[in-house]
Amino acid sequence: MKMSEGIVLKRRVRFFMLAVVLLIISLIMIYPLFWTLVTAFKTNRELFLDPWGLPANPTFENFFKALDRGNMGTAVINSLIVSLGSVAIISVIAPMAAYATSRVEFRFRGAVTNLLIAGFFIAPHAVLVPLLLLLRDMGLVDTHVGLILSYVGWHLPFAILFMKAFFVSIPSSLQDSARVDGLSKYSMYRKIMLPLALPTILTVAIIMFIGIWNDFLFAFIFLRSPSNFTVPINLLNFTTGRYGNDYVAQSAAVLISAIPTIVLYIVFAERIRRGVAFMAFGR
């Protein structure tokens, strides 16, 4: 009797210690975000006098300032155009390529597959100079179209890799019976494969949207005029120049920038984590 009580006690102590460790790590993860949230409702004077204090008169003024004078309103619209545009093109093209390279026999299929996927392992940072020259030659520097096309090109490899894992898993008996029914490869794709693939396409679309919404590099290199800026580059722009010391308004801008992806994460947490974890196995 006594011994089992000892074991129970030991387990409880161990569980308690573990809970404390998890709590401390959670606090470290949450604290910077919480601090930014509180700061966004303060005045700059309050921030410097008491960095840990709560706002005396919390207002949304910082948010309005960020949206209006901070250009965040325009940036959010630009980011929506660019992200949704890129995701739409990827969602049409990637499943087609993934289906063709996993389910249709054609010449050079192996080479085509490698070409489509190998881009996943290449750092876009390496080719910034020739990529900018390419967009210049196409007349697409400082345009949303140029940005969208670049995002599509560089996000396709992961999207295709992810979709291929799905198409490979479909039993071939399904395909065979459809072929007996006399369906061509296009109508088989449209009528049978595409409806089956929709949940996977949604996962890819969400992950691509978050990645493109958050992307800094391409926007930083290709965009010039603030009226075209997407959210991340506009955020950086807001911290320099006239509003460089307006930290409370910048905090509000940071929160505005993060709201869409955090909402997506709350709704689709499981999907997003599964998709992101795939990166480890995609290799």
Add this chain to the structure above:
Amino acid sequence: MSLPALVFVILFIYYPLVQMFYLSAFRWNFVNPNMVFVGLENFTRMFLNDQVYLRSLLNVVLLAGQSSAIQIPIGVALATIILRYRRIGGLFWAIIFLPYVISSVAVSLIWTWMYNPYFGSINVFLRAVGLGFLARPWLGDINTALIAIFGTVNWIYIGLTTTMTIATLKSIPPSIFESARIDGLSGFQEFRKITLPLLKELIVVLMIIDIAGAFKFFDLIWVMTQGGPSDSTHVTTTWLYRAAFRSSEPGYGAAIGVTIFIFSFVIVQLLIKITRSRLTR
């Protein structure tokens, strides 16, 4: 059916990639587009005369090394805990993954404020507990800037490492654990005989991701320090950006790009080949 995708990747990935090798042999600037052929001069300059480039390579190695050394053990430990205590584990998992969905620019700004010498929480905390003598401008101090950046890196990516580990552990069929229990294996034996061999493969994969990731690292450093103080926190990508677009030496930038491509792509592919053959043997 794969033609549209093929057109996109060839035009935006492979065409610039090939052109990068060609451009790396020239010297010119964006204002005066007269290209002068210089052969391998950009590369000899990089490895023989450019101290900042060499420093940026060292920083990439440090970044990959510290990411592997810190994130992998913590990630594996957290993954095991989350899977063991499902109820609080689920909430905890949701929390530690959160930074990964926020843009790197937003995260960099938040941490720049954490490290701010006047209102930054780290200095405020140090002063509050009587360690005020340790307070400093973390990102402006040449001794702490890189470490401060690494702290933020681990804060962002610990959730990702944990998530990848959880996905790997979940892929083990539960029947294996059942039969292990029937065979009378203890919890620790179970970890050593079943979980650990599986994790070995994962650890190699995570290390490869860390190496490739270090060569793709740009946003955080550009926003937090722009490579400073005294060019001590540059990585290869930020130095490429500075050379190509700030100093207007696109040829030199293309040459740095060639080294990034070779170091990340080629070395990573070799690593994958070596580990695959060793793991399947």
